Amino acid sequence: MKLLTHNLLSSHVRGVGTRGFPLRLQATEVRINPVEFNPDFVARMIPKVEWAALVQAADTLNLAEVPKEPTEGYEHDETFLRKMHHVLLEVDVLEGTLQCPESGRLFPISRGIPNMLLNDEETET
Amino acid sequence: MPPNKPYAFVIYKTVEESKKTYATLNGKEIIDDLGQKIILYLNFVEQAQWKKLGLQALPPGLLVVEESVSSEDEKMLLESVNWTEDTGNQNFQKSLKHRRVKHFGYEFHYENNTVDKDKPLPGGLPDICNSILEKWLKEGYIKHKPDQLTINQYEPGHGIPAHIDTHSAFEDEIISLSLGSEIVMDFKHPEGDTVQVMLPRRSLLVMTGESRYLWTHGITPRKFDTVPASEQFKGGIITSDIGDLTLSKRGIRTSFTFRKVRRVPCNCSYSSVCDRQGKTTPPCLPESSKEAWQLEREHVHRVYDLIARHFSSTRHSPWPRIVEFLKALPSGSVVADIGCGNGKYLGINKDLYMVGCDRSQNLVDICRERQFQALVCDALSLPFRSGSFDACISIAVIHHFSTVERRVAALQELARLLRPGGQALIYVWAMEQEYKNQKSSYLKGSKTSHEDEEEINSDTSTEGLPVNHMPDGGSEDPGSSVPSAVNIKEEGCNPRKVELPVHTNRTCFHSQDVLVPWHLKGNPGKDKTVEPFGLAGCPDPSPVFHRYYHVFCDGELEASCQALGDVSILKSYYDQGNWCVVLQKL
Numbered sequence: 005m006k007l008l009t010h011n012l013l014s015s016h017v018r019g020v021g022t023r024g025f026p027l028r029l030q031a032t033e034v035r036i037n038p039v040e041f042n043p044d045f046v047a048r049m050i051p052k053v054e055w056a057a058l059v060q061a062a063d064t065l066n067l068a069e070v071p072k073e074p075t076e077g078y079e080h081d082e083t084f085l086r087k088m089h090h091v092l093l094e095v096d097v098l099e100g101t102l103q104c105p106e107s108g109r110l111f112p113i114s115r116g117i118p119n120m121l122l123n124d125e126e127t128e129t
Numbered sequence: 130m131p132p133n134k135p136y137a138f139v140i141y142k143t144v145e146e147s148k149k150t151y152a153t154l155n156g157k158e159i160i161d162d163l164g165q166k167i168i169l170y171l172n173f174v175e176q177a178q179w180k181k182l183g184l185q186a187l188p189p190g191l192l193v194v195e196e197s198v199s200s201e202d203e204k205m206l207l208e209s210v211n212w213t214e215d216t217g218n219q220n221f222q223k224s225l226k227h228r229r230v231k232h233f234g235y236e237f238h239y240e241n242n243t244v245d246k247d248k249p250l251p252g253g254l255p256d257i258c259n260s261i262l263e264k265w266l267k268e269g270y271i272k273h274k275p276d277q278l279t280i281n282q283y284e285p286g287h288g289i290p291a292h293i294d295t296h297s298a299f300e301d302e303i304i305s306l307s308l309g310s311e312i313v314m315d316f317k318h319p320e321g322d323t324v325q326v327m328l329p330r331r332s333l334l335v336m337t338g339e340s341r342y343l344w345t346h347g348i349t350p351r352k353f354d355t356v357p358a359s360e361q362f363k364g365g366i367i368t369s370d371i372g373d374l375t376l377s378k379r380g381i382r383t384s385f386t387f388r389k390v391r392r393v394p395c396n397c398s399y400s401s402v403c404d405r406q407g408k409t410t411p412p413c414l415p416e417s418s419k420e421a422w423q424l425e426r427e428h429v430h431r432v433y434d435l436i437a438r439h440f441s442s443t444r445h446s447p448w449p450r451i452v453e454f455l456k457a458l459p460s461g462s463v464v465a466d467i468g469c470g471n472g473k474y475l476g477i478n479k480d481l482y483m484v485g486c487d488r489s490q491n492l493v494d495i496c497r498e499r500q501f502q503a504l505v506c507d508a509l510s511l512p513f514r515s516g517s518f519d520a521c522i523s524i525a526v527i528h529h530f531s532t533v534e535r536r537v538a539a540l541q542e543l544a545r546l547l548r549p550g551g552q553a554l555i556y557v558w559a560m561e562q563e564y565k566n567q568k569s570s571y572l573k574g575s576k577t578s579h580e581d582e583e584e585i586n587s588d589t590s591t592e593g594l595p596v597n598h599m600p601d602g603g604s605e606d607p608g609s610s611v612p613s614a615v616n617i618k619e620e621g622c623n624p625r626k627v628e629l630p631v632h633t634n635r636t637c638f639h640s641q642d643v644l645v646p647w648h649l650k651g652n653p654g655k656d657k658t659v660e661p662f663g664l665a666g667c668p669d670p671s672p673v674f675h676r677y678y679h680v681f682c683d684g685e686l687e688a689s690c691q692a693l694g695d696v697s698i699l700k701s702y703y704d705q706g707n708w709c710v711v712l713q714k715l
Contacts, residue, residue: 005502005504006502008482009484009502009504012463012484012513012514012517012518013504013512013513013514014512014513014514015512016510016511016512022514022515025514044460044461045460045461045480045482047461048459048460048461049461049463049482052463052517052519054514111512115494115497116497117490117493117494117497117503117504117505118504118505118512119490119504119505119506120486120504120505120506120512121488121505121506121507122507122510
């Protein structure tokens with residue numbers, strides 16, 4: 005699971021609504037997967053990222069500090085873009101857990117795949 | 130030690146011996162039975178860890194009688210079997226991929242795993258068997274005289290998937306004589322207990338009661354069995370005194386399985402696995418969300434998990450108009466594929482960030498193997514924050530939901546994910562397989578068709594399940610292809626419920642709610658063996674699974690989308706047997 009994917013995920017346990025984001029990440033196995041750098045692509049991702057959640061996730065993985073917010077003129081800042089490229093697209097969580105911040109419910113990540121299935125009683129319907 | 134790999138531990142009495150082994154064997158290349166090169170890798174561990182199996186008992190009702198026939202009888206029985214092909218002989222069965230089979234006494238129907246009780250085969254049981262059966266009756270090993278015989282020949286490497294012999298076809302006592310070689314047979318209880326039983330050469334296995342009706346039995350396809358090393362062990366349960374195991378190379382084993390055809394309805398106390406009593410109550414159109422969820426669990430989720438590999442191998446050609454949709458999206462779009470299956474569309478456009486999700490772990494595993502971002506979840510409860518996606522696709526997914534409420538709820542979730550202005554592409558199977566006088570490729574059975582919703586390699590002569598009429602008046606029809614949606618059965622659904630018809634592949638739909646057969650083909654390979662509900666002696670089992678579909682009528686998908694309120698429909702079209710909609714979030 006890449007950190008950009010983590011940034012999209014939210015807990016859907018019944019009743020939590022928007023308080024289910026972001027999921028607290030805990031990783032026991034992480035791998036770095038080189039991905040071809042495309043500055044244009046990364047630049048387009050930046051505005052879509054929920055920044056605070058990204059900073060928090062990068063922190064738990066002990067990645068080199070991610071800036072608190074995108075620098076001005078980031079579209080042309082190659083250093084910045086390369087760093088974000090690495091954090092968003094090259095870090096792969098293979099084993100770990102995602103925790104709903106509101107209910108505490110844990111979702112496992114196994115072989116890079118988060119399993120977000122809920123029991124019947126837990127789903128919002 | 131890398132996880133999810135098999136390891137063998139060897140314990141030596143002295144450190145010197147273990148060092149010598151390491152020096153000699155580590156990194157050594159050897160050739161196996163098939164001429165394949167294998168390199169041995171050894172490593173020292175501080176402690177070999179294993180689970181100690183508690184005391185095990187034979188499954189209730191199971192008995193293994195050693196030396197039930199003499200060596201002379203064994204020789205005679207083996208020589209009496211005429212394996213040569215003779216198409217005029219009804220006892221003949223073609224040599225199979227896995228093992229040779231012959232039947233005596235009654236004719237088999239492999240499609241529905243039962244006997245035709247009105248069509249006894251001429252000749253009955255071979256004479257040579259009758260005297261042996263009499264002897265066993267006298268000795269008290271068996272209580273009833275069987276009238277059906279299946280002879281199976283297993284070469285090393287052959288096996289038979291775990292199964293329970295159909296309750297409605299045969300009486301309680303089922304006996305199996307092992308000739309030529311010993312074998313280890315696996316018995317599994319539905320709650321998970323597994324017992325391995327060694328059947329020595331010339332032994333008679335007697336299965337009654339719980340071991341016959343509730344536990345499955347099977348033989349793992351392999352060339353060696355793990356058995357106790359001590360010479361005192363003759364047969365019975367392989368208990369794990371771990372220090373005392375060795376490999377036993379299999380020889381050719383011929384089994385004579387005798388059964389008595391059942392003439393009265395099964396009345397066992399194991400209704401959960403009884404085809405007469407409970408397990409195959411024909412699936413009906415659900416009337417509550419609980420029933421809907423159960424139907425989908427049984428006839429969508431479970432099936433896809435079982436057929437994942439085979440299914441994936443038939444889903445390799447992306448459909449052009451879907452590719453078109455994806456390629457038209459702006460670079461840097463974040464896209465969700467809801468019900469991504471084997472990830473067919475996740476890599477189409479490298480300028481997109483695509484995340485796939487599917488209900489089937491096994492299908493998501495395949496996406497992961499292909500290096501895509503994918504997760505396991507339910508389409509009715511998508512674990513994404515609202516408005517976080519530029520686009521979504523959902524191809525051939527929503528037609529698996531069994532009530533209109535659930536279909537609309539799935540569409541609602543899709544729409545929720547989109548940011549304002551974001552677009553979603555939805556494809557569902559159409560009731561109308563012929564449109565504007567053009568037959569869809571599904572009907573034409575075209576093998577090059579990319580629109581083929583059904584397996585591309587399917588055997589076009591397959592007709593779905595034949596209707597099986599049982600003469601004893603019991604309603605044991607496992608599934609009817611009668612087009613009418615209403616089928617009132619005494620032992621089936623409640624009279625007011627609508628039974629789901631089984632669709633015949635490559636024909637028009639006669640009903641919107643159907644069960645569509647999938648014939649599992651090919652070796653699942655490293656996946657778990659598939660467990661069809663079948664019989665010993667069922668040759669080359671090709672399991673059939675029924676997937677539930679609600680096929681959509683013209684205009685129905687649009688109407689469901691319009692019910693959403695926060696979307697507008699940009700495009701609506703028909704594409705090779707599917708109704709398609711592009712919608713936009715307002």
